[in-house]
Amino acid sequence: MNSIIRIQNITKRYGKNLVLDSVSLDIQKGSILGLIGENGAGKTTLMKSLLGLIKIDAGEIYIENHSIKTGYNKAVKNVGFLLEPTFYDYLTAYKNMKANVMMKSAFTKEKAEEINKILKFVGLSKVKNKKVDTFSFGMKQRLGLAQALIDSPSILVLDEPLVGMDPVGMKSFKEKIIELNKINNTTIIFSSHQLEAVKDLCREIAVISNHRVNYYQKIEHAISNIFTFEFERELSEIEIENIAKVEEKYQVANNKVTIRSTENEIFSKIAAAVKGNIIINYYKTEEDLNKFFMTNND
Secondary structure (H helix, E strand, O other): OOEEEEEEEEEEEEOOEEEEEEEEEEEEOOOEEEEEOOOOOOHHHHHHHHOOOOOOOEEEEEEOOEEOOOOHHHHHOOEEEEOOOOOOOOOEHHHHHHHHHHOOOOOOHHHHHHHHHHHHHOOOHHHOOOEHHHOOHHHHHHHHHHHHOOOOOOEEEEEOOOOOOOHHHHHHHHHHHHHHHHHHOOEEEEEOOOHHHHHHHOOEEEEEEOOEEEEEEEHHHHOOEEEEEEEOOOOOHHHHHHHHHHOOOEEEEOOEEEEEEOOOOOHHHHHHHOOOOOEEEEEEEEOOHHHHHHHHOO
16 A cells, blocks of 8 residues: 555644544545544644644654654655645735745745746736735635645645635636646645535545544545436346345335445446346436535534
8 A cells, every 4th residue: 555644543632622532544645535524523633733733642643654753854845735824915926925935945046937837827827916915715725725836745735725715716726636636646635614525526535523533435435326227117036136236225116226336337237137127217316425424424
């Protein structure tokens, strides 16, 4: 397994308040992991722990095999993040980016070119010389992403990056995240209350509830498809037994069968199971992610 991040049994308290309780995650390189959970579930605390911005009480975090505790600089060297972006509102977008670079290293011609390239990528090149205090919330979120992309990080940690965005801005932002992952194989961890956005973006999903990771799985294994088959005649006992061998979660009503499965395609298997009984109608619907979240948030 090609793990880029290993979170091992970490615990965090604020005074007597337990926020994370023995949380573990093994995140693979190139993953897009969506963290979902109610307010106060511990998503932001988990991200800040991962970035070394807060000290954990117990457990270990390794990024690219470097410990946050003993090799912090090496661990976070290739990590970019968008948590609560702050800007110099009286400066332009470009000058904010320049200031961000100069906090870490010398400002060179190459860095200037990189800034222009990133601002173009996030869709801010036309307004790069406008002061940030004129920006909408969505534009500031994109500028925050631009800051996170300095030095081409191999890992991005994004806390509620889509909050407050209008549909157009959200669509553009999601496209940029997918593009980063596809072109650069960037590992992306993000939290969101926009569950449909989580479904659109992520490859894995983790539900944080009661201070722990209650569910962690690939998205295709998390969201069931509902398959409905209508047959030419009523199903025989043998045909029903054959269907049960294909998928345990099924319901039969005369000549109709409803099957819940995480598989994307099941048609050919059911057709083979009831060979000789013609399928006269078939359709597939996807389980609502809100329903999945409510089921796994306890």
